Amino acid sequence: MSLVLLLVFAVTLVLGAPIAVSLGLSSALVIVAYGLPVNVLAQRAVNALDSTPLLAVPLFILAASLLNAMGVTTHIFDLVRLMVGRIRGAVAQVSILVSLIFSGVSGAALADIGALGKIQIDQMTGQGYKKNFAAGITIAAATIGPIFPPSIPIIIYASVANVSAVQLLIAGIIPALLITFFLMVQVAIIARLYDLPRDTVSPSMRAVVKKAFVSFPALLTPVLLIGGLLSGWFGPTEVAGVTVAYALVIGFAVYRTLTLRAVWESLRETVEATASILFIVSTAAVFAWVLTLDRVPAKAGALLLGLSDDPFVLLLLVNLLLLVVGMVLESIAAILIIAPIVAPALHAAGVDPLQLGIVFVLNLMIGLLTPPIGMSLYMVSIVAKMPVHAVIRGVLPFLIPLFLSLLVVSAVPAISTWLPRLLMQ
Template sequence: MSLLLLVLFFLTLLMGAPIAVSMGLSSAVVILLNDLPVSVLAQRSINALDSTPLLAVPLFILAANILNASGVTEHIFELIRLFVGRIRGGIAQVTVLVSLVFSGISGAALADIGALGNMQIRMMRAQGYKDEFAAGITMAAATIGPIFPPSIPIIIFAAAAQVSAVKLLLAGIIPALIITVMLVGQIAIMARIYQLPRDTTTPSLKVIVRKFIISLPALFAPVLLIGGLVSGLFGPTEVAGVTVIYAVLIGKLFYRKLTWKGLVSSARETVEATASVLFIFSTAALFAWVLTIDRVPVAVSEFLLGVSDNPVVLLLIVNGLLLVAGMVLESIAAILIIAPIVTPALAHAGVDPIQLGIVFVLNLMIGLLTPPVGMSLYMVSIIAGIPLPKVIRGVLPFLVSLLLSLLLVTLVPSLSTWLPNYMMK
C-alpha cells in the first residue's frame, strides 16, 4: 500500500501537479483500491484542520501583511542602516539584522523575501554589490524568520508532532540568534576579502534619535509577541490575534499609512496564502494516515533504533534525510509527512521533541535554498530579475554558515531546550 502511495505521489509530482494535489490524489487512489471507506477522505482532511493552534497561521500572516502595508519594513530597514551601514559590507549586515527584527513579525521565509527582498537587493545593487552576493545573503537571512518566533513552520510541526507550540516557539530564539551571528561574521570576513562597499549615509545623532522614535512601535511588536508567550498571558493563537490588532492600530493611528484599500489587500493576500497552507495541511494529513495504517511509522522506528540508539547518531541520520527531502518537497508538506514518522523513534532514543522541532524546521528552511524545489531561489529570481543560475551560485557560500548553525543545534540540545524549559518551569 505505501509503495503504491509513494509511486503515485512522485508520478503526479513529475507530471507537474501541485504538491497538495499529488498527496490528496495518490491517497484517494490507494484508499479506493484497498476498499477503505471513502468517507475517510473527507473525515481525515477536515479533522486535520480542526486545530486551535492552526488559527495562529492566518493571523500571523495577516499581521505581517498589515505591517508591510503600513510601511513598517522601511522604517526598520532605515533605522538599522543608520547604525551599521557605514562599516564595510554594511548594507549586507543590515539585510541580516532587518531579517532578524522582521522575523519577530512575519514567521515565514518567503514572507521576509516578499516584504524585504526587493528593497534589500535594490539597495545593494545601487552600492555596487554583485547580483549573486545580494541574492545569496537575502535568501540566507530569510531563513531566520521561520526559526525566530512567531514561526509558521514551528506551529505546523507542533500540531503534527503534538508538542507544546509555546515551548517550540521559545526554543527558536537562541538558534535564530546563532544563525544571525554566523551570517554577520561571514559577511565581515567576506567584506575584507572582497572589499565590499561601505554605505554612503552620514547620519547625525538627531537623525538617529528621530528614526528610532518613529520605529519604536514597529520594534515593540516582537517584544509584545514574545512577552505574551513568556508571561503565559497568551497562547500562540491569542498572541497572533493581539498582534493583528496591534498592527492595525499602529498602521492607522501612528504611521497613518494603512488605508482601507491596504487593509482589504492584506486580507486578500492572507486568504490566498492561508488557503495554500491549509490545503497542503489537510491533504498531508490524509497522506500520513495511509502511511500510518500501513504501519510505516512503526517500521521506520524499528529501522532507526536498529541502526543506533544514540540520540546524536539518529539526529544526524534525520538531518541527512531532511536535507534531501527539503530539495524535493515543500517544507510544510515535508513536516506533515515526516514528523509523525520519525518523532516516536527519536523520542524513544531520548531526543527532546523540542530540539527535534528546531532541527526539523532549520533543515527544511535550508531546503528552500536548494534546487530543484527551493522556493526562495525562484522567488528572489522573480522579484529581482536575476537569472536562476546566478541566484544558486550566490547562495552557495552562505550555506556554510547555515549548515554550521544546524550542526551546533544538532550536537548541543540545550541551545534549543534551555530557554523554553527555564521560561516555562
C-alpha cells in the first residue's frame, strides 16, 4: 500500500501537480483502491487543522506583511549600515545582520527575501559587488529567519512531533546566532581575499542616534515577541496576536505610513499564504495516516535503530535523508511527511526532541537553496531579475557556513537545548 502511495505521489509531482494536490490525490486513490473508509479524508484533513499552535501561522505572516508595508525595513537597514561603518564588505555584513533582526518578525525565509532582498541586492550591486555574490549572501542570510523565533516551520514541526512550540522556538535562538556568526566570518574572509568595497556611508554619532530614534519602534517588535515567549506571558499564538496589534499601532500612530488599503492588501496576502500552507498541512495529514496504517513509521524506526544506536550517527543519517528530500520537496510538506516517521525512532534512541527539531528545520531550510525545488533560488531570481543558474553559482560558497552550522548543531545538543532548559525549568 505504501509503495503504491509513494509511486502515485511521485508520478503526480513529475506531471507538475502542486505538492498539496499530489499529497491529497495519492492518498485518496489509495484509500479508495484498498477499500479504506473514505470519510477519513475529511476527518484527518480537518483534525490536522484543529491545532492551537497553527493559529500563530497566519498572525505571524500578517505581522511581517504589515511591517513591510509601512517601510520599516529601510530604516533598519540604514541603521545597521551606520553602526557597521566602512569596513570591507560592510554592506554584505549588514545584509546578514538585518536578516537576523527581521527574522524576529517574519518567521519565514521567503518573507525575508521578499521584504529585504531587493534592498540588499541593490545596495551591494550599487557599490560594485558582483550580482551573483549579492544574490548568494541574500539567500544564505534568509536561512536565519526560519530558525530564529518566530519560525513558521518550527511551529509546524512542533505541532506534528508533539514538542513544546515555545521551547522549540527558544531553542532556535543560539543556532540562529551561530549561523549569523559563520556567515559573517565567511564574508570577512571573502572581503579580505577579493578586496570587497567599503561602504560609502559616513557614520557619525549624530546620524546613528537619529536613525536609531526613527527605527526604535520597529526594533521593539522582535524584543516584544521574544520577551513575551521567554517570560512565559504568551504562547506562540498569543505573542503573534500581540505582534499584529503592535504593528498596527506603530503603523498608524507612530510612522503614519500604514493605510487602510495597505492593511487590506496585507490581509489578502495573509489569506493566500495561509491557505497554501494549511492546504499542505491538511493533505499531508491524510498522507501520513496512510503511511502509519501500513506501519511505515515503525518499520523506519526499526531500520534506523538497526543501523546504529548512537544518537549522533542517527542524526547524520537523518541529515543525509533530509538533504535529499529537501531537494525535491517543499519544506513544510517534508516536515509533515518525514517528521512523524523518523522523530519517534530518534527520540527512542536518545536524541533530544528540541535538538532534533532544530536540526530538522535547519536542514530543510538549506534545501531552499538547492535545486530543483529551492524556492529561495526562484524568489531571488525574480527579485534580482537574473537567471536561476547565476543565482545558484552565487549561493554555492555560502553553503559552507550553512553546512558547518548544521554539523555543529547536530554534534552539540547543548546549542539547541541549553537556553530553553535554562529558561523553562
